[in-house]
Amino acid sequence: MAAGVWIAGEGVGRWVLALPEPAPGPVVRLVQPNVPQADKWDPARGRAFLERLLELTRAPIGDAGDPEIVIWPETAVQALLGRSENTRAAIAQATGGRPVLLGMNRREGARFFNAMVLLDGTGEVDAVYDKAHLVPFGEYLPLGEWLKVFGLRGLAASEGGGYTAGPPGGVIEVPGLGPVRPLICYEGIFPEEIDASGMRAMVLITNDAWFGPAAGPRQHLAQARLRAIEQGVPMIRVANTGVTAMIDAKGRITAEIGMGQQAAVDASVPAVREWVPPYARFGDWLVLAVILAGIILLAGRRRWNSIDPARDAP
Numbered sequence: 066m067a068a069g070v071w072i073a074g075e076g077v078g079r080w081v082l083a084l085p086e087p088a089p090g091p092v093v094r095l096v097q098p099n100v101p102q103a104d105k106w107d108p109a110r111g112r113a114f115l116e117r118l119l120e121l122t123r124a125p126i127g128d129a130g131d132p133e134i135v136i137w138p139e140t141a142v143q144a145l146l147g148r149s150e151n152t153r154a155a156i157a158q159a160t161g162g163r164p165v166l167l168g169m170n171r172r173e174g175a176r177f178f179n180a181m182v183l184l185d186g187t188g189e190v191d192a193v194y195d196k197a198h199l200v201p202f203g204e205y206l207p208l209g210e211w212l213k214v215f216g217l218r219g220l221a222a223s224e225g226g227g228y229t230a231g232p233p234g235g236v237i238e239v240p241g242l243g244p245v246r247p248l249i250c251y252e253g254i255f256p257e258e259i260d261a262s263g264m265r266a267m268v269l270i271t272n273d274a275w276f277g278p279a280a281g282p283r284q285h286l287a288q289a290r291l292r293a294i295e296q297g298v299p300m301i302r303v304a305n306t307g308v309t310a311m312i313d314a315k316g317r318i319t320a321e322i323g324m325g326q327q328a329a330v331d332a333s334v335p336a337v338r339e340w341v342p343p344y345a346r347f348g349d350w351l352v353l354a355v356i357l358a359g360i361i362l363l364a365g366r367r368r369w370n371s372i373d374p375a376r377d378a379p
Contacts, residue, residue, distance in 0.1 A: 090242075090265070090333055090334035090335065090336060091133040091134075091241050091242055091333070091334055092129045092130045092131065092132045092133060092331050092332065092333050092334075093132050093133060093134050093135070093136055093242070093301060093311075093331070093332060093334060094122065094132040094134070094135045094136070094329055094330070094331050095136055095301070095303050095309050095311065095320075095322065095329065095330050095331075095332060096118060096121045096122055096135060096136065096137050096138070096303065096309075096329045097121075097138065097303065097304060097305065097306070097307060097309040097322045097326060097327065097328055097329070098114060098117050098118050098121065098137075098138070098141070098305060098327060099305065099306050099307070099325060099326060099327040099328075100114050100117070100274065100305055100306070101274065101306075102272070102274035102277075102306075105140075105272075105274065105305075106143065108143070111142070111143035111144075114142075114143070115142055115143075115152065115155070117327065118137055118141060118142070119155060119156070119159040121327070121328065121329040122135050122137075122156070122159040122160055122165075122329070123159050124329050126331065127330070127331040128331075129320075129331040129332055129333055130331070130333070132163065132331050133163065133164075133240070133241030133242060134163055134164050134165065134166065134239055134240070134241055134242060135160050135163055135164075135165045135166075136165070136166045136167070136268065136270070136301060136303045137165065137166070137167035137168065137270070137303065138167075138168055138270050138271060138272065138303045138304055138305040138309075139168035139179070139181075139249055139250055139270040139271050139272045139305065140168045140169065140170060140179065140272055140305075141167045141168050141169065141270075141305075142167070142169060144169070145169070145170055145171060145172050146169045146170070146171035146172075146180065146182060146190070146193070147171060147172060149169065153184055153188035153189070153190075154188050156184060156188055157184065157186060157187050157188035160186065162186035162187075163186060164183060164184060164185050164186055164191065164239065164240050164241070165183070165184045166181060166182070166183050166184075166237070166239065166268060166270070167181070167182055167184070167270070168180065168181055168182070168249065168270045168272075169182050171193070171195075173229075176229040177227070177228050177229065178195040178196070178228060178229055178231060179195070179196040179199070179204065179228050179249055180193050180194060180195050180196070180231075180249075181193070181194040181196075181237070181247045181249055181268070181270055182194075183237055183239065185240075192237045192238065194231065194235045194237055194247040194249075195229075195230070195231025195232070196228065196230065196231060196249040196250075196251075196252065197230050197231045197232060197233045197234070197235070197252065198230070198233075198251060198252045198255060198258060199228050199230050199251070200250075200251045204227065204228045205227040205228055205229075205230070233258065234260065235247050236264070237268075239265075239268075242265055242266065242334065243264075243265035243266075244263065244264050244265055245264055245265055245266050245267065245268045245301075246259065246260070246261045246264045246266075246267045246268070246298070247268055248267060248268065248269040248270075249269070249270055249271070250269070250270070250271040250272060250273070252269075253269045253271070253285070253288055253289050253292060253302075254285070254288050256291070256292060256295055256344065257348060259292055259295075259296065260345075261296040261298040261345070262296075262341070262345060264296075264298050264337075265298075265334070265337065266298060266299045266300070266301050266334055266337075267292065267293070267296065267298055267299070267300045267301065268300075268301045268303075269289055269292075269300060269301070269302045269303070270302075270303050270304075271285065271302070271303070271304045271305070272304070272305045272306075273285060273304045273305060273306060273307070274305050274306040278306075278324055278325060282304065282306070282307055282308055282324060283308065283324075286302065286308045286310060289302045289310070289312060290312050290316040290317075290318070291316065293312045293313065293314055293315075293316050294314070294315060294316040294342065295342060295344040295345060296314075296342065296344075296345045297314050297337065297338030297340070297341060297342040297345055298314055298337050298338070299311070299312060299313050299314050299334055299335040299336070299337065300312040301334065306324065306325060307322060307323055307324035307325060307326060308321055308322065308323060308324055309321060309322040309330070310322075311330075311332040311333075311334070311335070312335075313335035313336075314335060314336065314337060314338045315338075319332060319333075319335060320332035
């Protein structure tokens with residue numbers, strides 16, 4: 066049975082990869098600053114890191130064509146969104162009037178949010194998405210609102226240095242590109258929480274410098290490729306230290322910046338699949354159905370093998 070499933074999957078996979086390629090879409094510039102995690106929040110180096118991002122943003126146009134939008138990684142700048150007027154003005158000048166998607170922290174009262182922000186060509190805020198699925202013990206303390214009563218305030222949501230989760234889902238309408246499903250770092254590993262139906266692309270921004278140069282960033286990249294295959298929608302992945310990649314709806318990398326590189330790349334956004342993949346249509350119910358069918362087949366086979374022909378003989 067396992068061999069049959071493998072052969073069928075192999076055949077379907079080859080058929081899918083052989084389908085004709087639709088025309089490429091708009092060009093985007095992906096910027097990877099390669100800022101070491103140990104230095105990322107050093108106040109004395111914040112301006113230098115911003116200048117690095119601006120320099121990469123101003124780089125000459127590549128062979129792919131004039132980019133419609135520029136994308137920076139998660140928490141790309143040190144400035145809080147509400148205190149970023151000068152930073153946003155510098156970004157608008159560097160882009161030459163192009164919109165920018167970037168990661169920034171923002172604050173509402175005593176609460177902090179890990180956000181993806183869309184800036185228009187003048188540096189004004191056009192849209193904000195707050196990360197909904199936070200990293201436990203890294204971005205927030207589970208039951209933090211209760212534990213602060215006992216003095217554990219470090220990562221409580223309403224007090225201390227923790228983040229508050231935004232509402233689940235979310236769509237950002239990006240000029241020149243269309244509706245995109247925003248994802249911030251950790252959110253890209255939960256397929257059951259991602260619905261990209263009707264989206265032009267998924268945009269995942271991440272820091273990943275937390276992992277260092279080990280296997281973590283590459284595993285995270287592999288999961289992003291799986292999300293593209295499952296949803297039938299291209300994935301635009303922009304990381305701080307790597308790997309930054311443009312991923313088509315079949316999970317193939319069409320452009321990338323490797324680990325530990327400081328660079329920018331211009332890449333066309335691949336097309337959305339013309340048919341909806343099974344996982345995007347049925348979600349985890351499809352997986353459960355396959356498991357249930359396997360259990361039923363296995364139980365039936367054992368029952369059949371347990372029949373003793375001699376017992377029924379005359």
